[in-house]
Structures are given as structure tokens and as C-alpha cells.
Amino acid sequence: MTVKITIKKTFTSLLLTAAVSASVAQAAEVEVLHWWTSGGEAQALGTLRDTLKNQDITWKDMPVAGGGGSSAMTVLRSRVMSGNAPTAAQMMGFDILDWGDQGVTANLNAVAAAGNWDAVVPEALKRFSKSNGQWNAAPVNVHSTNWVWGNKAVLDKVGVAVPGNWDEFIQAMEKVKAAGVTPLAHGGQAWQDATVFDGVLMATGGIEFYRKAVVELDEKALTSKTMQLAFDRMRQLRTLVDDNFSGRDWNLASSMVINGEAAFQMMGDWAKGEFLNAGKVPGKDFVCFRTPGTQGTVTFNADQFAMFKVDENRRDAQIKMASAIMSPEFQIAFNTVKGSAPARTDISDAAFDNCGKKAMADLKEAGANNTLVGSMAHGHASPAAVKNAFYDVITAHFNGDMSSSEAVKQLAASVKNAI
Ligand code: GAL
Numbered sequence: 001m002t003v004k005i006t007i008k009k010t011f012t013s014l015l016l017t018a019a020v021s022a023s024v025a026q027a028a029e030v031e032v033l034h035w036w037t038s039g040g041e042a043q044a045l046g047t048l049r050d051t052l053k054n055q056d057i058t059w060k061d062m063p064v065a066g067g068g069g070s071s072a073m074t075v076l077r078s079r080v081m082s083g084n085a086p087t088a089a090q091m092m093g094f095d096i097l098d099w100g101d102q103g104v105t106a107n108l109n110a111v112a113a114a115g116n117w118d119a120v121v122p123e124a125l126k127r128f129s130k131s132n133g134q135w136n137a138a139p140v141n142v143h144s145t146n147w148v149w150g151n152k153a154v155l156d157k158v159g160v161a162v163p164g165n166w167d168e169f170i171q172a173m174e175k176v177k178a179a180g181v182t183p184l185a186h187g188g189q190a191w192q193d194a195t196v197f198d199g200v201l202m203a204t205g206g207i208e209f210y211r212k213a214v215v216e217l218d219e220k221a222l223t224s225k226t227m228q229l230a231f232d233r234m235r236q237l238r239t240l241v242d243d244n245f246s247g248r249d250w251n252l253a254s255s256m257v258i259n260g261e262a263a264f265q266m267m268g269d270w271a272k273g274e275f276l277n278a279g280k281v282p283g284k285d286f287v288c289f290r291t292p293g294t295q296g297t298v299t300f301n302a303d304q305f306a307m308f309k310v311d312e313n314r315r316d317a318q319i320k321m322a323s324a325i326m327s328p329e330f331q332i333a334f335n336t337v338k339g340s341a342p343a344r345t346d347i348s349d350a351a352f353d354n355c356g357k358k359a360m361a362d363l364k365e366a367g368a369n370n371t372l373v374g375s376m377a378h379g380h381a382s383p384a385a386v387k388n389a390f391y392d393v394i395t396a397h398f399n400g401d402m403s404s405s406e407a408v409k410q411l412a413a414s415v416k417n418a419i
Contacts, residue, residue: 028056028057028058028316028317029057029058029059029060029087029314029317030052030057030058030059030060030087030088030314030317030318030321031060031062031086031087031088032059032060032061032062032086032087032088032089032090032305032321033062033063033064033072033075033076033079033086033088033089033090034062034063034064034072034089034090035063035064035065035066035067035068035069035071035072035090036063036090037063037065038067038249038250038251038270038273038274039251039273039274039277039278040251040270040272040273040274040275040276040277040337040338040339041270041273041338043273043276043277043337044273044334044335044337044338044339047330047333047334047337048140048321048324048325048330048334051324051330051333052317052320052321052324055320055324057317057320057321062075062086064076067189067191067192067249067250067251068189068191068192068195068377068378069090069091069092070191072089072090073091073095073384076089076091080099080102080104080308085104085308085309085310086308087307087308087310087314087317087318087321088305088306088307088308088318088321088322089305089306089308090140090303090304090305091137091303091304091305091306092128092301092302092303092304092378092379092380093128093301093302093374093378093379093380093381094128094379094380094382094383094384094387095306095379095384096128096129096131096136096137096304096306097128097131097383098383098384099136099306099308100130100131100132100134100136100306101131104308104309105131105134105136105137105306105307105308105309106136106307106308106309106310106315106318107134107135107136108134108135108136108137108138108307108319108322109133109134109135110319111135111319111322111323112135112322114323115323115326115327117129117135117138117326120326120344120345120346121139121326121343121344121345122142122343122345122367124300124302124367124372124374125139125142125302125304125343128302128304128380129304136306136307137304137305137306137307138304138305138307138321138322138325138326139302139303139304139325139326139343140302140303140304140305140325140331140334140335140340140343141302141303141331141334141335141338141340141341141342141343142300142301142302142340142341142342142343142359142363143268143269143270143300143301143302143303143339143340143341143378144268144269144298144299144300144301144359144362144363144375145195145198145199145267145268145299145300145301145375145377145378146198146199146202146203146290146291146294146297146298146299147199147266147267147268147269147271147288147289147290147291148169148199148264148265148266148288148289148290148291148292149254149257149264149265149267149271149272149275149286149287149288150162150257150263150264150286150287150288150289151257151258151260151262151263151264151285151286152283152284152285152286152287153260153285154176154181154260154262154263155172155263155287157179158175158176158179158181158263159175160172160175160176160263162287162289163289163292164292165292165293166203166204166233166292166293168292169292170236170240172263173240173263173264174240176263176264177240181260181261181262181263182241182242182256182261182262182263183240183241183262183263183264184237184240184241184262184263184264184265184266185241185242185253185254185256185257185261185262185264185265186237186241186245186248186253186265186266187245187247187248187249187250187252187253188241188245188246188247188248188395188398188399189247189248189249189250189395190391190392190394190395191377191378191391192250192253192267193234193391193394193395193398193399194376194377194387194390194391194394194395195266195267195268195375195377195378196234196237196266196267197230197234197376197377197390197394198299198375198376198377198378199266199291199294199299200230200233200234200237200291201213201214201227201230201376202291202293202294202297202299203233203291203292203293203294204226204229204230204233204293205221205226205227205230206297207297207371207373209221209224209226210297210299210373211373213227214376214381214382214390215373215374215381215382217382217386217415217419219412219416222408222411222412222415223408223409223411223412224408227408227411228404228405228407228408229404231397231404231407231408232404234394234397234398235397235398235404237266237398238398242256242262246399250267250271251274253265253267254267254271254274254275255274255278257275257286258274258275258278258280258286266291268301268375268378269288269339269340269355269359270338270339270340271339272288272339272355272356273337273338273339276337276339276353281353282353282354282355283354288354288355288358290362295362296362296365296366296369296371297366297371297372297373298362298363298366298371298372298373299373299374299375299376300363300372300373300374300375300380301374301375301377301378301379301380302343302380303340304343305321305322305325307321307322326343326344328342328344328346328347331343331344331347332347332351335352335356336351336352336353336356339355339356339359340359341356341359341360341363342360349361376390377390377391385418385419386415386418386419388418389411389414389415389417389418390411390415392414393407393410393411393414394407394411396410
């Protein structure tokens with residue numbers, strides 16, 4: 001009889017334990033929507049997954065491939081609209097503000113206050129992380145788009161130095177072409193064309209012009225000779241890519257530079273993540289430099305994890321995730337792999353390689369000189385509708401035979417339409 005009771009008790013308590021741990025396991029889970037699916041990106045994201053795993057938080061992965069995140073944003077919209085928002089979603093710039101205004105994002109004010117985010121997150125990022133005084137997102141990094149990546153062995157072999165201005169850049173690429181190597185590795189997808197355009201526009205018009213054109217959407221700037229020259233330069237670049245560029249993913253273009261099939265790639269510093277992931281060393285195997293003519297200015301974009309309202313039992317894991325993202329240790333672990341700079345101003349550059357140190361120094365300098373501006377291509381200059389208007393014209397021009405004068409006309413018209 002005694003034995004029977006003991007067994008029964010043990011069984012009941014086992015059942016109870018199982019039930020409790022099942023609910024704990026379910027509660028301590030974050031579902032994360034993101035577009036970090038390339039080798040380097042996945043490696044960087046792994047540092048977040050590991051950080052959370054150490055806190056017994058389970059990671060439910062929701063990857064949506066597609067650089068720049070347009071496809072991820074489409075999937076996110078349908079998830080939120082059907083009342084099934086993920087715990088967190090990778091997001092950038094104006095998209096975060098849009099969701100903040102919809103009232104569906106989680107309030108992170110308490111964890112932000114506890115971590116003193118207001119003091120350490122730069123203003124340029126904070127203006128997107130917060131709406132109406134409420135923190136909606138935890139910033140992970142600061143990337144920028146006005147970068148060029150070059151294969152050192154190819155450059156040495158062909159005998160070209162790092163170009164100091166636009167004309168030297170074109171001359172260097174002509175020389176590479178004459179040597180039988182593809183000068184510019186590129187993927188003909190709208191967001192990649194637009195990423196190149198960020199740097200070209202800055203090189204052509206400088207900071208004031210860039211601001212007028214893509215932030216203020218000034219009609220005069222949009223239809224100016226300077227804008228036309230920027231399109232002429234895109235046309236120049238079109239002659240320097242290989243025949244198979246159409247539709248190619250950005251990381252495959254990075255591989256072309258990594259393998260020495262191509263000399264350069266004009267891409268944000270997430271490209272560095274691919275070089276590192278392939279075991280390449282900056283300064284030795286590859287070089288990084290600002291789009292010629294843009295040194296001193298930075299067209300930035302920052303990835304943030306926007307948090308959505310979740311059931312009370314999932315809130316704890318969500319807050320822990322937000323807190324982990326903003327920790328100095330995580331910011332270093334993640335950004336040294338991802339190719340970006342930290343989203344906090346109080347992090348030492350000691351753990352970063354030379355390109356990372358340069359990214360951090362350039363950012364600091366641009367912040368101090370008011371030459372830091374949001375990337376049009378990556379949603380930090382204007383809302384999505386305007387960004388898409390830019391994409392449409394830039395990509396139609398680059399991939400077709402539209403003249404530069406026609407491109408500026410169409411650009412002004414479609415931007416006007418989108419405002
Ligand atoms: C950017 C994002 C980067 C990188 C890139 C390519 O929009 O900020 O983190 O992942 O897309 O996917």
C-alpha cells in the first residue's frame with residue numbers, strides 16, 4: 001500500500017514537472033524573422049543564437065532570403081496582419097517607424113532604461129528605434145554602403161593602386177578589363193543597383209547634394225545635371241560588369257572578388273562578412289576603401305531587431321533578447337563577424353580588424369562633421385514608397401538602354417508620385 005502511494009505520487013510529480021518544463025520551454029523561445037542567409041550573415045547571426053542559448057532561450061528561426069530585406073518585409077506584413085507577429089524582426093530605418101506608428105510593437109522602455117540605451121545609442125539610430133518616446137527596437141549594428149572591396153592579388157598583378165577619385169577608379173577598372181579579369185562584380189537586383197547608386201551619387205554630388213536629392217527629395221536636385229551625371233556614371237559601370245550579372249545574389253558577387261574572378265565589388269560592409277567567412281584577411285587578401293570621391297562622408301544603414309507585442313508568457317525571453325543585443329560583449333562578438341560597426345558609441349575598436357577600425361573612425365568623423373547621412377538604398381533616407389521609386393528608375397536605367405536625361409525625368413516623376 002505504501003509502495004503504491006509512493007509510486008502514484010512520483011508519477012504525478014513527474015507529470016507535473018513535465019507540464020511545467022514544457023510551458024517554460026515554450027515561453028523561453030524567441031521567433032526571429034530575418035534575411036541573414038548568406039555564409040557571413042549566418043555566421044554573425046549565430047553569435048546571437050548562442051548568446052540566447054546560454055540563457056536557455058530557444059531560437060525559432062524564420063529566415064526570408066533576399067538581400068536588403070524587401071522579401072522579408074513582405075512576409076512580415078502578412079504575419080502581423082494575420083495576428084501572428086514574430087517575437088522580433090530584423091528591420092531598418094523608416095520601416096521601423098512605420099510599424100511603431102501602427103501600435104503593434106512592444107514597449108522596450110524599461111529594458112532600455114535599465115541598460116541606459118539613451119546615453120549610448122547614437123542619435124542617427126535612435127531616431128528610428130523610437131516612436132513617440134517609446135523604444136520599439138534594439139539596434140544591432142551600423143553598416144554603410146559607400147564601400148569598395150578589392151582583391152589584393154588581382155590589383156597587384158594588374159598593377160593598379162587604390163583609386164583616389166572617380167576617374168582613377170574607372171581607369172583602374174579599364175586596366176583590369178584589359179588584363180582579362182572582370183572589373184566589377186555585381187548582382188543585377190534592384191537593391192544592389194541602388195546600393196551602388198548610393199556611392200555613385202555621393203561621389204558625384206557630395207553630401208549636400210545627396211541630402212537634397214534623397215532625403216529632402218528636392219525636385220531641382222532630382223532633375224539636375226549632377227543627377228544626370230550620376231546616371232552617366234552608372235552607365236559607365238554597366239560596361240565594367242560581366243555578362244552574367246543579371247539576378248546574381250550579392251554574396252555570389254562577393255565570391256567573385258574573393259576567388260579573384262573579379263577585381264572589385266561596390267557593396268556595403270556586410271561584404272566583409274563574406275571575406276572573413278572565407279578565411280580572408282583584410283590588407284593581405286583584400287582591401288577596403290570608400291567609394292572614390294566619398295571619403296569623409298558615410299551613407300549608413302543600421303539593422304535593428306524590432307520587437308512585436310507578444311503574449312505575457314513570451315515577454316521575458318523577448319526582453320532578454322533585447323537586453324542581450326545591446327550588451328557591449330555581444331556588440332563586439334557580432335559586429336567583428338558581420339563587418340559592421342557597433343550600434344553603441346562606447347565600444348573600443350581593439351577587437352576589430354583594420355576595415356572595422358576604419359568603419360568606426362569614419363563613422364565618428366562623419367557624425368562630428370555632419371557628413372553622416374542615411375542610405376537611400378537601405379531605407380534610411382526616405383520611407384519605403386520613395387525608396388521603391390528610386391529602385392524602379394535606377395534598375396530600369398541600369399538594366400536597359402534608358403538615357404540619363406530620361407532617367408532623371410522619370411525619377412522626379414516617380415518620387416513625386418510616391419510622396
Ligand atoms: C542590408 C543589411 C545587412 C546585410 C545586407 C544584405 O540591408 O543591413 O545587414 O545583410 O542587407 O543582406
